[in-house]
Amino acid sequence: MYNADGTILGELRYWTRARLGRAHCALCDITHGSVRERPEWRTSRASLPVPFQTYHRDDQPDAVRVAAGPPPFVVAETSSSIVPLLGPEELEACEGSPDALIDAIKDKAVRLGLTWSGR
Numbered sequence: 401m402y403n404a405d406g407t408i409l410g411e412l413r414y415w416t417r418a419r420l421g422r423a424h425c426a427l428c429d430i431t432h433g434s435v436r437e438r439p440e441w442r443t444s445r446a447s448l449p450v451p452f453q454t455y456h457r458d459d460q461p462d463a464v465r466v467a468a469g470p471p472p473f474v475v476a477e478t479s480s481s482i483v484p485l486l487g488p489e490e491l492e493a494c495e496g497s498p499d500a501l502i503d504a505i506k507d508k509a510v511r512l513g514l515t516w517s518g519r
Contacts, residue, residue, distance in 0.1 A: 401464060402427050403471035403488075406456030426491035427454075427472035430501045444498035448505070449516040474505060476514055483512060 403425035404414035415435075417423035431441045431454065445452050455464060457471055467482035468475050474486040485508045486501075494500035509516075 401455045401457065401460050401468070401471050401473055401475075404428060404456055405458040407458065410456065410458065425472050426488060426494065426496075427474070429496040430491065430494055430498055438498065441498040444502045447502055474501075476509060476512075478514065479517075483514065485509065485512075 404410060404423070414423050414425070414428070418425075418428070431437060455461070463482050464475055468484045469487055472488055472491050473484060474491070476483045476485050486504055490504055490508075491501070494504060
């Protein structure tokens with residue numbers, strides 16, 4: 401879940417504030433360039449054995465909202481619950497790298513004993 405709102409005004413507000421150093425989202429840094437989704441993110445995302453959906457603060461499902469802490473974060477949807485995977489610090493540690501994010505997701509899933517159920 402991005403630390404930004406998904407409306408046109410929300411996206412514009414985030415973009416402007418980020419350029420002024422007043423807003424930051426480590427997940428945005430990984431998945432997007434200055435304007436659009438990064439091609440290297442699309443390639444990395446495709447390597448996951450499950451779909452990866454993104455949400456914003458204002459459009460996330462309630463189950464996601466209650467499962468995790470402050471944005472940005474990544475969760476896994478299992479057959480029985482939403483499981484927090486990565487929080488702001490872990491996303492920041494990816495240093496803007498899509499491949500590092502995929503590795504972090506896979507590593508955390510293994511540590512939590514989660515298995516993939518395919519696309």
